[in-house]
Amino acid sequence: MMTMGDRLRELRLRGHYSQEEVARQIGITRSAYSHYEINNRQPVYETLMKLATLFGVSLDYIIGGEQSKRESATLTPETIEIIRLLSSMDQDKRRASIDRMMAAIKQVD
Secondary structure (H helix, E strand, C coil), X not given: CCCHHHHHHHHHHHCCXXXXXXXXXXXXXXXXXXXXXXXXXXXXXXXXXXHHHHHCCCHHXXXXXXXXXXXXXXXXXXXXXXXXXXXXXCHHHHHHHHHHHHHHHHHHC
């Protein structure tokens, strides 16, 4: 069974985030976040909620439950706009746009 730290690391890597980026997004230090990934510390409830929202998963999934990942119910205006734009494209343009976004994200890391 995966630990909470394992899940946080997996989610961070899947999202192409650095530890610094995750920490900044949720309002903690990189050092504090790194302790969560290596299971030296447990985040408080508010931090867990921020992590679940950032990664788009349930709180249950982060803490080790078997509930499958789900899209976060809270979407930013930017995310909604991206979804709207992608939905309006034909399949080829949508795939090309997603590929370009993924390449841009990888360059930032």
